[in-house]
Amino acid sequence: MQYHLNGFKPGDLQVSEAVRGLGDPVQPPGLPNEVDVLIVGCGPAGLTLARQLSEFAGITTCVVDLKSGPMLFGQADGISCRTIEIMEAFNCSETVVKEAYWLNQNAFWEPDVARPEYIRRAHKIPDARLGLSEFTHSVVNQARIHDLLLAGMKNAPARSVPVYNRRLVAVQFDRDHSQDLDLHVVTASFERVGADPGETVGVAQAKPAVETVRARFIVGCDGARSTVRRSLDIALHGDSASKAWGVMDALVVTDFPDIRVKTFVQSSDHGAVMIVPREGGYLVRLYVELELLDADQRVASLDIEAADIIVAAQRILHPYTLDVKEVAWWSKYEVGQRVAERFDDTPLDNPHGLLSRAFLAGDACHTHSPKAGQGLNVSLHDAFNLGWKLASVLEGKAEPALLNTYSAERRAVALELIALDKTMSDLVATQPRAHKEATPDAVSTDTGDIEHYIATQNGFIAGTTIEYGPSIIRASGEHQHLARGFQIGRRFHSAEATRIADGRHQHLGHLIKADGRWRIFVFGDEHGPTNHSSDTHQLAQFVATDASSPVIRYTAPGADVDSVIDLYGVFQQRDLAIEDLPDFWWPAKGKYGLRDYEKAFHTTEAYDIFNERGIDEAGCIVVVRPDQHVAAVLPLSAHAELASVFDAFMMEQPHDPALIATRT
Numbered sequence: 082m083q084y085h086l087n088g089f090k091p092g093d094l095q096v097s098e099a100v101r102g103l104g105d106p107v108q109p110p111g112l113p114n115e116v117d118v119l120i121v122g123c124g125p126a127g128l129t130l131a132r133q134l135s136e137f138a139g140i141t142t143c144v145v146d147l148k149s150g151p152m153l154f155g156q157a158d159g160i161s162c163r164t165i166e167i168m169e170a171f172n173c174s175e176t177v178v179k180e181a182y183w184l185n186q187n188a189f190w191e192p193d194v195a196r197p198e199y200i201r202r203a204h205k206i207p208d209a210r211l212g213l214s215e216f217t218h219s220v221v222n223q224a225r226i227h228d229l230l231l232a233g234m235k236n237a238p239a240r241s242v243p244v245y246n247r248r249l250v251a252v253q254f255d256r257d258h259s260q261d262l263d264l265h266v267v268t269a270s271f272e273r274v275g276a277d278p279g280e281t282v283g284v285a286q287a288k289p290a291v292e293t294v295r296a297r298f299i300v301g302c303d304g305a306r307s308t309v310r311r312s313l314d315i316a317l318h319g320d321s322a323s324k325a326w327g328v329m330d331a332l333v334v335t336d337f338p339d340i341r342v343k344t345f346v347q348s349s350d351h352g353a354v355m356i357v358p359r360e361g362g363y364l365v366r367l368y369v370e371l372e373l374l375d376a377d378q379r380v381a382s383l384d385i386e387a388a389d390i391i392v393a394a395q396r397i398l399h400p401y402t403l404d405v406k407e408v409a410w411w412s413k414y415e416v417g418q419r420v421a422e423r424f425d426d427t428p429l430d431n432p433h434g435l436l437s438r439a440f441l442a443g444d445a446c447h448t449h450s451p452k453a454g455q456g457l458n459v460s461l462h463d464a465f466n467l468g469w470k471l472a473s474v475l476e477g478k479a480e481p482a483l484l485n486t487y488s489a490e491r492r493a494v495a496l497e498l499i500a501l502d503k504t505m506s507d508l509v510a511t512q513p514r515a516h517k518e519a520t521p522d523a524v525s526t527d528t529g530d531i532e533h534y535i536a537t538q539n540g541f542i543a544g545t546t547i548e549y550g551p552s553i554i555r556a557s558g559e560h561q562h563l564a565r566g567f568q569i570g571r572r573f574h575s576a577e578a579t580r581i582a583d584g585r586h587q588h589l590g591h592l593i594k595a596d597g598r599w600r601i602f603v604f605g606d607e608h609g610p611t612n613h614s615s616d617t618h619q620l621a622q623f624v625a626t627d628a629s630s631p632v633i634r635y636t637a638p639g640a641d642v643d644s645v646i647d648l649y650g651v652f653q654q655r656d657l658a659i660e661d662l663p664d665f666w667w668p669a670k671g672k673y674g675l676r677d678y679e680k681a682f683h684t685t686e687a688y689d690i691f692n693e694r695g696i697d698e699a700g701c702i703v704v705v706r707p708d709q710h711v712a713a714v715l716p717l718s719a720h721a722e723l724a725s726v727f728d729a730f731m732m733e734q735p736h737d738p739a740l741i742a743t744r745t
């Protein structure tokens with residue numbers, strides 16, 4: 082992290098310099114009348130979006146929930162590698178890494194062939210996601226992820242705090258003006274369901290029961306029964322036959338040996354249980370699949386208590402004992418595998434390229450079982466995809482058409498997720514093969530099939546192979562061979578390089594903070610950045626001085642040179658000294674013109690990113706979106722193509738000759 086560019090500011094470095102020393106933000110007295118973005122729901126989707134938008138002081142955001150305060154326990158707990166990468170972009174991965182259970186192994190248990198009423202361990206294998214990221218797939222309470230997002234919101238330039246105790250009841254749109262970005266075309270009505278902080282019930286009751294908020298955009302992060310989705314009349318497609326689940330966080334005494342390993346147990350006659358060890362060494366989560374629900378049946382109508390979930394788990398684990406000493410949280414809930422037909426309010430396929438004014442994210446637009454541990458992750462990733470796009474459009478940096486990429490990109494991921502969940506559900510629900518003798522005609526499976534299937538889906542489950550398709554923010558794959566390890570459409574797969582100025586080893590992916598900026602990584606050629614005839618040097622000249630350079634066209638007058646597009650150089654030459662590099666690679670910034678020494682890197686024997694990521698020795702340009710997905714891989718000499726990547730969606734800023742002077 083970098084600090085003090087525009088003057089020394091003491092205090093907590095986790096607090097943005099813009100607001101450091103100002104103390105905690107004041108809890109809002111209620112709902113605002115008007116905002117740029119109204120977010121409904123404080124789950125992982127809503128809080129991630131609010132966290133992202135809190136980076137932009139000029140954008141007003143309000144996030145609202147019907148609950149009375151932050152979540153304390155329960156719900157999802159699987160934190161994929163990709164989610165931790167995103168938490169790193171929000172500057173809080175260290176806490177997740179420190180607190181979470183790291184998933185290193187998986188165990189599979191199935192009926193003992195000789196004694197099918199007993200279970201036996203079939204396999205215990207390393208988790209196949211190891212190595213897909215610098216982070217390990219982990220498990221921690223969803224509430225902790227919420228806490229970190231809330232803390233980040235509070236410490237960020239916009240200092241946002243949610244408004245609780247408000248239930249969204251209706252949303253109206255001024256459809257006649259929906260294409261005028263400047264207008265607050267959304268009117269949302271909320272009813273109070275409780276008092277505000279510091280307010281007595283009497284005072285709360287004296288206030289109007291219904292309040293309205295006008296917004297330029299609304300985002301429904303309001304869960305599976307989304308009011309925003311219903312108000313937009315967006316249908317959910319998929320399997321409406323829901324399944325009931327029992328889930329429990331417990332402190333247990335057991336002689337089952339794999340209680341501290343993520344374990345899938347399939348019994349002969351009593352169904353399946355998934356054991357997920359939790360943070361802190363003692364807590365464990367049990368997922369017990371219960372019964373199928375009729376089309377109009379709700380899980381709430383089932384007479385299931387915590388004791389029933391315990392008894393079901395005890396039966397499955399036989400002959401091992403399970404003595405539940407304390408239940409920290411339990412729940413029964415239903416899941417259908419469904420996807421919304423659209424994730425925004427434009428018509429299907431949007432033939433006229435209309436602007437979206439409403440979006441759905443998370444469970445509001447896709448629901449599925451917890452088998453692959455994706456509920457929290459995919460919801461958070463939806464919001465991470467949408468947040469920077471909204472910010473870019475609201476800040477006047479990008480064309481509004483950018484927003485239309487959200488639904489296309491994230492709906493494709495949701496469809497893939499539903500397909501995965503269906504296959505997993507079928508595998509889990511079929512009879513174990515060890516039992517096949519008893520019912521020879523039944524479809525059967527064993528834990529090996531489940532293990533094999535999970536292995537084929539690892540990248541998706543880890544979130545590391547999610548690939549966004551062709552769009553205005555994705556170049557063709559023509560030059561992919563120049564950097565085989567940075568796949569276009571997928572997230573930038575971080576690797577380390579050594580900073581030239583001070584020798585620090587730095588994960589390059591960790592330079593891509595969630596601040597709305599684009600990144601260009603220039604992997605230098607074999608002739609090096611100091612050779613004036615090299616492609617690397619020519620590229621630097623183009624970016625710094627040419628009127629068609631995206632840095633020049635899209636950076637506002639007077640702004641720091643890296644305020645919109647942040648460039649880094651990574652060079653093959655291992656004997657480079659910072660003072661030998663052209664100024665371009667250590668630019669002057671801020672009110673004092675301080676040099677930025679953290680933009681130039683080289684490889685070393687131990688940290689050879691060219692080798693690790695298959696980068697051609699001719700070098701290349703890797704363009705990375707603010708959400709860390711690779712938008713383009715280009716040859717160093719492709720100046721016009723580099724410009725056209727940005728010209729496709731960015732809004733030109735007034736040309737400023739002074740800016741050019743600072744780069745040369």
Ligand SMILES: Cc1cc2nc3c(=O)[nH]c(=O)nc-3n(C[C@H](O)[C@H](O)[C@H](O)COP(=O)(O)OP(=O)(O)OC[C@H]3O[C@@H](n4cnc5c(N)ncnc54)[C@H](O)[C@@H]3O)c2cc1C
Nearest residue numbers: 122124125126147156157248249303304443444451456460
């Ligand atoms: C009881 C329960 C248990 C779960 N257990 C697991 C699990 O064990 N493992 C797993 O992987 N996943 C589990 N999930 C799913 C997982 O929690 C979700 O996939 C994930 O939280 C989705 O995030 P989200 O932000 O989209 O929605 P949510 O987390 O559902 O958040 C939606 C928010 O919107 C608010 N809201 C809803 N309607 C309104 C309204 N009209 N006005 C204002 N606010 C509103 C809600 O109060 C809620 O805070 C569980 C979900 C539930 C509900």
